[in-house]
Amino acid sequence: MKFVTIPAPSMAALLLVASTTNAFTPPIPRPSSLALKSRTNVSPRRNIGLRESTMQEKNDVETTTTTNGASANGDATDVASSSETAPPPTAAAPRHKNTSFSPDRIEKAIKERPYPLFLAEKTLGLLDNLSSPTSSPNIGTKERLLVLGTGWGSAAFLKNIDCEKYDVTVVSPRNYFVFTPMLAGASVGTVDFKSITEPIREINSKVRYLEAAATDIDPKTNTVTCASIACEGNSCEPEDFTLTYDRLIYTVGAQTNTFGTPGVKEYCNYLKQVGDAMQIKNAMVNCFESAGLPGLSEEEIEKELTFVIIGAGPTGIEFAAELLDFIEEDGVRYYKDRLKHVRIKIVEAAPTILRPFEDGMKEEATKRLTRSIEIEGVGTIQPCEILLNKQVSEVTENNVYFKDGDKVPYGMALWAAGIGQLPLTKGLVEALQGTEQEQAQEFSRGRLAVDPWLRVIGGEGKIFAMGDCSCLCQTPYLPATAQVAAQQGEFLGKLLSRNYVTNAMSPDGGILPALAIDPDQSRTISEQVASFAMGESEIAPRFQFLDLGILAYTGSGSALAQVQVAPGKGNPNSERWTPVRLQIKGALGFSLWRTIYLLKQTSVKNVVLVSLDWIKVKLFGRDISIL
Secondary structure, eight states: EEEEOOOOOGGGGGOOOOOSOOOOOOOSOOOOOOOOEGGGOOOOOOSSSSOOOOOOOOOOOOOTTTTTTSOOOOOHHHHHHOOOOOOOOHHHOOOOOOOBHHHHHHHHHHHHHHHHHHHHHHHHHHHTTTSSOOOOOOOOEEEEEEEOOOSSHHHHHHHOOTTTTTEEEEEOOOOOEEEEGGGHHTTSSOOOOGGEEEEHHHHHHTSEEEEEEEEHHHHTTTTEEEEEEETTTTEEEEEEEEEOOOOEEEOOOOEEOOOOTTHHHHHOOOOSSSSHHHHHHHOOOOOHHHTTTOOHHHHHHHHHHHEEEEESSSSHHHHHHHHHHHHHIIIHHHHHGGGOOOEEEEEESSSSSSSSOOHHHHHHHHHHHHEEEEEEEEEEEEOOOEEOOOOOEEESSSEEEEETTTTTOOSSEEESOEEEEOOOHHHHHHHTTHHHHHHHHHTTTTTTOOOOTTTTTSSSTTTEEEEGEEEESSSSSSSSSSHHHHHHHHHHHHHHSSSSESBBBOOOOOOOOOSSSTSOOOHHHHHHHHHHTTOOOOOOOOOOOOOOOEEEEEEOEEEEEEOOOOOOSSOSSSOOOOOEEEEEEEHHHHHHHHHHHHHSSSHHHHHHHHHHHHHHHHHHHOOOOOO
């Protein structure tokens, strides 16, 4: 096994040795709160939360010739060929000068900040972004920070991390970030695939990128085993190598959940990656082309042109809307004689579509999707049908079967019915068995349970997780959306870049809250507002999600935009929780949808390319080439 080292940390200058204290561990996490108690009252069995640990933090570590030996372009083959070395030795875990925190003080610090102050904090944070980030003085060798994944959380994190303080390495089989909300449009040719992607090296040119897939994580030795494909001429074979880290940022996302339904993996398309969208586009065009072959009966033509979409969340609904646009705008040009046979069937196991939206917005979406389309020379067609309370029992090569006995012949099927955890995430959860993570699984259910500062529970302050693979245990479930992952990435990038200690230990071995190195240290305006809202200057502000609303395109220049302007009272999982939401639909919603999607692009280049794609489609139509 080959080891690749990243420069070692020097935390001694940032931390002072503690004297006497009470550390804290929280009880079993609940959706509404995470009460943190003094260790003086903790029973021998550790409660869920911030684990007591005798594991020691790495400090001054000998580096091998591979410290600066990896190529600047992050070539995995060059890195893997470095000399072998054993994992570095460990030193005493860091301790903070003030570790006396009462349970009441901690409980107050981790409460959600009042909405008006939190909104002011987020707004002023935009001004903070215009100035240089405040970081700790870099004394000695940089700390090794390993990032797994190149999704929303990773992209936001890399935009905010201080590379003068950390030596950052990114590992992912995908060397680019993709704007996933626009994959539905890309799958029918509304935008080009390259217009919604951005290379990771463009997002942060100071990080080292390795094109590889993480296959195993060992939190005891701080190592990650990776697999890359090494090619020489026309011969390619997998090659394993191991990376050591001081801090691990785990943001690998999730995979499509088939719920064990037979035939889904074999016959259904997914829509999570650029490759999925490309495959869907080719399959869609193939269906239209196959329907024109001679000798087909009316029934066979209708089967070829039946598109089944399983799952009526935003992904499924937006794909159906984009497909309807294709039929209405480009199908008339290319496949006019076949349009009367087109069927789009949206299948949903629940009694309603778009569950996060208000009832009025759901009704508007249903109206738009099931609209009649007038086509000259063909007549009026109504291609889309919504099937509610229908559970899929099996998918075969030609039919989708339901538990009530019905079946639908199809030409193409899209599965957009939920997400599940990757094997790597399950493996990390298993590696943390015997820690508080094991108990936290009662609530997180397969996702990595994290504390208010996104530290993985049981990870001793060395592992952080965000996005779809994580679960913030002291709050109700956050939605598995790009918005949540992006905010978590921004929060964590700023937390680690600024003068906070996230792995300080108390004298009795318990991990402390994320703390300011110096209570009187300089702070940005947004940090000052957060400290005022908490009534606390030593403990770092916890992560708090700002719900900016949800969007969904419904076709033909119409979209839904549900914007939350004020939160509800009490538990968001309660039926009595009624936040104030602004509901925008129709052409105005479409304008807002396009504006927000443009503003959220990662670079000016992407903004220009997406805008040009929209103009190109308006002038020349969508490209139907099968590539």
